[in-house]
Amino acid sequence: MKSAQGKQLLVAVSIMLATIMQVLDTTIANVALPHMQGSLSASSTQITWVLTSYIVASAIMTLPVGYLSQRFGRRKLFLVSVTGFTLSSMLCGQASSLEQMIFWRIAQGVFGASLAPLSQATLLDTFPREKHAAAMSAWGMGIMLGPILGPTLGGLLTEYYSWRWVFYINVPVGILSLLGIYLYVPDNTRQQKRFDLRGFALLALAVGALQMLLDRGEQLHWLDSLEIQFYGIGAALALYLFAVHNLTSDQRFFSPGLLQDRNYLSGTVFIFVISIVVLATMALLPNYLQQWKGYPVATAGMVLAPRGVGTMVSMWLAGRLINHMDPRILIAIG
DSSP states (O other): OHHHHHHHHHHHHHHHHHHHHHHHHHHHTGGGHHHHHHHTTOOHHHHTHHHHHHHHHHHHHTTTHHHHHHHHOHHHHHHHHHHHHHHHHHHHHTOOSHHHHHHHHHHHHHHHTTHHHHHHHHHHHHSOGGGHHHHHHHHHHHHTHHHHHHHHHHHHHHHHTOTTHHHHTHHHHHHHHHHHHHHHOOOOOOOOOOOOHHHHHHHHHHHHHHHHHHHHTTTTTGGGSHHHHHHHHHHHHHHHHHHHHHHHOSSOSSOGGGGGOHHHHHHHHHHHHHHHHHHHHHHHHHHIIIIISOOOHHHHHHHHTHHHHHHHHHHHHHHHHTTTSOHHHHHHHO
């Protein structure tokens, strides 16, 4: 019994390290952007591509994770993703131009997109059903180390060493995670399924165009710009074609039946809204504190850290209360 619990703990720690690395990377680079701008000879508009390229690549490559894990096995996909993310992090740190940085940030997004969904699926398979809530709560608390440590660690590394270390810091974490996954994470049952390439391409185009529209809209004055109009038309057309294809094709990329489940639909809507509120400010505050308030980079990082502490505490409480209260009450309180 103790041996089984020990293995469960090792699996949880190994996959949590991978997710922490990915979440850390979404926050740690923000405070270093002004320093990267000077080092890479980029304008304030150009340097935002360091964030945009990563987000767009990650958003697109999240879509086929389910198919890839069933086709090649969750463990193998995990190993490839962690290896690729770790190597691309190291190469981001060695980038000598904006073009190189953007290329390796895209690679980071491609490999990092699968880490969170694979971690959640592996946790649910590893722990018995009665421990799912506690396991997911502990996982959530663990990954909140990213928003807590990211800004502070990024600020300290940038101020006392170099902005390059905000990427190098991923290398030892990635190696530890890779060893743990290789040794302790079991593989899942593989399934031979056809991949809906047309559906994926249309949805990826819609998501990518929409992300570009939202990211560059303010800089280009929204619909006054032909580029933004192009993104908007492209996103709408691709989404329409995807909907038609998904409703008429026998091989569907996304099952419309999922939306008939009220719990799934409401949960998706809640996550969508909460992510907008939480992640939007996370991207904007570092530049605001440094450029408009004049905070040193290390101080800006420390100012941003407490929000992660609050989230971690609430996750811990939710994990303890969810077995004793109706989850809908907890959601309403939140």
